[in-house]
Every structure is written in structure tokens, then in C-alpha cells.
Amino acid sequence: MKVLAAMSGGVDSAVAAARAVEAGHDVVGVHLALSRMPGTLRTGSRGCCTIEDSRDAWRACDVLGIPYYVWDFSERFKEDVVEDFVAEYAAGRTPNPCMRCNERIKFAALLEKALALGFDAVCTGHYAKVIEDADGNRELHRAADWAKDQSYVLGVLTHEQLKHSLFPLADTPSKAEVRAEAERRGLSVANKPDSHDICFIPDGDTRGWLSERIEMADGEILDHEGNVVGTHPGATAFTVGQRKGLRLGRPAPDGKPRFVLEIRPKDNTVVVGPQExxxxxxxxxxxxxxxxxxxxxxxxxxxxxxxxxxxxxxxxxxxxxxxxxxxxxxxxxxxxxxxxxxxxxxxxxxxxxxxxxxxxxxxxxxxxxxxxxxxxx
Missing domain, CATH: 2.40.30.10 (Translation factors)
Structure with a gap:
């Protein structure tokens, strides 16, 4: 089978590609450039898709002896993930950019291009399992290691996309085993930290990042009974469940902390109330x-x-x-x-x-x- 391995530059995608090669597939590695101006280096485990990551992906492909390419998906990523993220926050919603990236980039744009070029499947380092039923129809299941299971962020995959998806890490009992395998295979990413947070906000300051892209205006903070208890610099900077940073001028009658219950972008108000x-x-x-x-x-x-x-x-x-x-x-x-x-x-x-x-x-x-x-x- 001709397989396109999506190489993020991390240990999971490197080992997944190695297993695909070992299984006898004709594998080609590709790293997705999702930013026109990627960071030079990671900061610890924050972010991904940096120049360092592309180099790590190249090194892994070199060790595996497979061809390596970089595909520029930056414009598609900007439109389908970053701009969607901003629009959702502006509408008072809290989006999950990883879901959008899997849906629209890795298993839509990437798979579409892969199939057009004659590949049979896209291989990734996600921890999830594809199982065929008695009629040969494919189902998505949790991975063996529930602690690392990533079936949630793959829940957007369609029946047609599952036909062309390959997850070699599905039955791996732990991440420690993946790292040990990478070490045995001579992959330099064996001890590379996992990425977390939003890749296009590597410093983790979502509120600050959004304030540069969404027009903010002062508004009222209401309690759950409709009383004004404070003001805010912009409703879209808040998220449901938030406790810190409310700066309420009027304490709750019972003295207990209050949390964001609702965001109303139409009238630029934030509603707070008790945790329950x-x-x-x-x-x-x-x-x-x-x-x-x-x-x-x-x-x-x-x-x-x-x-x-x-x-x-x-x-x-x-x-x-x-x-x-x-x-x-x-x-x-x-x-x-x-x-x-x-x-x-x-x-x-x-x-x-x-x-x-x-x-x-x-x-x-x-x-x-x-x-x-x-x-x-």
C-alpha cells in the first residue's frame, strides 16, 4: 500500500511512520508548513509546527530511509483553523482548533491531495484504532492506552476518510513504549517533549492574542439574577467556567467565588454565578x-x-x-x-x-x- 506519513516532528508520528515502513508499505513522509512565519525554536513543550519540528521530521525520515517533503498548507490553515477560531470567539463560543485542524487540514486537505497523487492512505501518530465490522465497514475506536487516547479529536472523521486512515500506534500500551522504540530505532525525537496548547498561540496567552484580532469594548458583568456586579474590557476575552481575572466590584452575598456562566456577544455582557x-x-x-x-x-x-x-x-x-x-x-x-x-x-x-x-x-x-x-x- 502506498502511504503518506504525516510527520509533525514529534516522536509519535516518527514511530508511526517507522511501523508503516516495517509493515511493508511504500511510505513517503510529509511535514505540513502551517505558518508562513514559523517560530525558530519551540519553547519547552508549547506549540508545534516550528522550524525545529520540520528539521526533526526530516531527520526521522532520513533515519527511516524514506522520501521527505514539506507541503505549504499555511493559507488553508489560516482560513480554516485560525480565522474560524477568531470568528467563534467573536460569536461568544469556545472552539477547539485541534478538531478543526484534523477535520479540515489533516483529514480533508491532506487526504484529498494524497489521494489525488495516488496514495492509498494517510498515516498519523494519533492514538486511536480503526476496526472493520463483519461487512467490511470501518469504525473508529479508542486506543489501547486510554490515558493517551486521541479518538476524541478524530471524532470528526467521516466513513470515507476512515477508509484511508492508518493509525499504527492504536494498540501500543503506553507512551513510554513509543519513546523506548524510538530510542531503539535511533530516532532523535525519542525524548522530545509532547506539544500542548494552541499551536498558533505558543505563549499560551489566548486573551492577549485575541485582543489583537477582535475589537474589544467595555461592557457589564451581570450575576445570574441580572444584577450588575462589575465591568469588563471585552466579553469575547472570557470563557465559560473562568474564575480568575473577573475583577468584580461587588462580592457575592455568600462570599463564595463566582464563575463565568455565559457570554452574550450581542449585548457585550458576561454572566457570572456560583460554581454549582x-x-x-x-x-x-x-x-x-x-x-x-x-x-x-x-x-x-x-x-x-x-x-x-x-x-x-x-x-x-x-x-x-x-x-x-x-x-x-x-x-x-x-x-x-x-x-x-x-x-x-x-x-x-x-x-x-x-x-x-x-x-x-x-x-x-x-x-x-x-x-x-x-x-x-
Whole structure:
């Protein structure tokens, strides 16, 4: 099989490519240049896609004896990931740029180009598993190492994309084993730290980064009963669940800290309240997609049991879900959580599971708390 290995410059993608070579595939390595002005060096484990990363990817391909290319996807990344990130924050939502990158860059733009060039599959270092059912249809499942499982950020993959996806690390029991294997293979990235945070905001200052791209204006901070308790320099700089940096001029009657419950960009207000009101039990999801063929209930509108995960490293919680028609006629997910979740914000992605299988995903459009509904009457 002719395989295009996406080489990030990290240890996972390097070992994944090595295993693809060892399996007998015809492998070509490619590093995606996602910025026209990449940083010269990483800062610890922050960020990715730097000049250093491209060089590490080249060194790994050299050790493996496979061809290496750099493809410039910077314009596509800017439009589909960075600009989407800014637009979502401007609309009062909290997006997940890694989901958008996997959806629109690594498994849309990259796979599309790979197939056009005659490749059969794209290989990545993600910790996730693709399993074929009795009819040969592909399903996405959690990796063997749940601590490193990345099936959440791959929940956007479609049935067609799964046909051309290769995840050689699926059954690896631990990240330590991957590093040990890289060491044995002579890969210089064996002890390279994992990247984290948003790659295009390597210093981690999301608020400062957004303030340079979104026009900020002073506005009011309200408590959950509608009382003005402070002011802010711009509503879009806040996220649901935030506690620090509120600088409230009026303390809560019970003296307890308050948290951001809601962001209202239309009137530039931020709503705060007690921590218990962060717990939500009803979610509505838009932009629904299915990882593999959808289950029968997706077409019938019947309610089905599932587990819901709303963060890459969050714990899944039991839920009941059903597909319904939205106001625009497009399918939506209506989800009732058996166990409430805290700090869920519109714009986040909810991924649905049954056992280890990823059913699909949706972007959270609203997250409601029964307690708040009761308090509001």
C-alpha cells in the first residue's frame, strides 16, 4: 500500500511512520508548513509546527530511509483553523482548533491531495484504532492506552476518510513504549517533549492574542439574577467556567467565588454565578457528523444510550441522545446527560461513544443547567 506519513516532528508520528515502513508499505513522509512565519525554536513543550519540528521530521525520515517533503498548507490553515477560531470567539463560543485542524487540514486537505497523487492512505501518530465490522465497514475506536487516547479529536472523521486512515500506534500500551522504540530505532525525537496548547498561540496567552484580532469594548458583568456586579474590557476575552481575572466590584452575598456562566456577544455582557450553576445536563449540538456509518437510531430519530465526552482529556459521562431537525432543517443532536458536566461552553465539541466506538460528534450550540432554569423561574 502506498502511504503518506504525516510527520509533525514529534516522536509519535516518527514511530508511526517507522511501523508503516516495517509493515511493508511504500511510505513517503510529509511535514505540513502551517505558518508562513514559523517560530525558530519551540519553547519547552508549547506549540508545534516550528522550524525545529520540520528539521526533526526530516531527520526521522532520513533515519527511516524514506522520501521527505514539506507541503505549504499555511493559507488553508489560516482560513480554516485560525480565522474560524477568531470568528467563534467573536460569536461568544469556545472552539477547539485541534478538531478543526484534523477535520479540515489533516483529514480533508491532506487526504484529498494524497489521494489525488495516488496514495492509498494517510498515516498519523494519533492514538486511536480503526476496526472493520463483519461487512467490511470501518469504525473508529479508542486506543489501547486510554490515558493517551486521541479518538476524541478524530471524532470528526467521516466513513470515507476512515477508509484511508492508518493509525499504527492504536494498540501500543503506553507512551513510554513509543519513546523506548524510538530510542531503539535511533530516532532523535525519542525524548522530545509532547506539544500542548494552541499551536498558533505558543505563549499560551489566548486573551492577549485575541485582543489583537477582535475589537474589544467595555461592557457589564451581570450575576445570574441580572444584577450588575462589575465591568469588563471585552466579553469575547472570557470563557465559560473562568474564575480568575473577573475583577468584580461587588462580592457575592455568600462570599463564595463566582464563575463565568455565559457570554452574550450581542449585548457585550458576561454572566457570572456560583460554581454549582456551571453544571449542565441538557446539550444541543449542531454540525453533526458520524464517524463511520451512522447507527440506525440516527436515521429513525429514536433515543439511544451513549457516553458523551466534551474535552480531549475529559471523562465521558452517560447520556441519552436523539437526532432531530433543527430550525434550519439540518440535523441536530439533543442530549440529556445522566450525570451533569461542569463548565461546558457553546463552541466545544461533544463526541458520542458506545463502548470504545466513536459514533460521531457535534458542535455544542447550547448547554443548559436545570438548576439555573429553576433559579430563573
Amino acid at each position: 450553576l456551571l453544571a449542565v445536563d441538557v446539550l444541543r449540538g449542531i454540525k453533526v457528523s458520524w464517524a463511520g456509518l451512522p447507527i440506525a437510531a440516527a436515521g429513525s430519530g429514536e433515543e439511544f444510550a451513549c457516553m458523551v465526552q466534551v474535552r480531549a482529556h475529559g471523562d465521558p459521562v452517560p447520556a441519552r441522545a436523539r437526532v432531530q431537525a433543527g430550525a434550519d432543517g439540518r440535523p441536530e443532536l439533543a442530549v440529556s446527560l445522566v450525570e451533569p458536566l461542569r463548565g461546558v461552553a457553546p463552541g466545544q465539541t461533544m463526541v458520542l461513544y458506545q463502548g470504545t466506538r466513536v459514533l460521531g460528534q457535534a458542535t455544542i450550540d447550547s448547554a443548559r443547567s436545570a438548576a439555573w432554569r429553576g433559579a430563573a423561574g
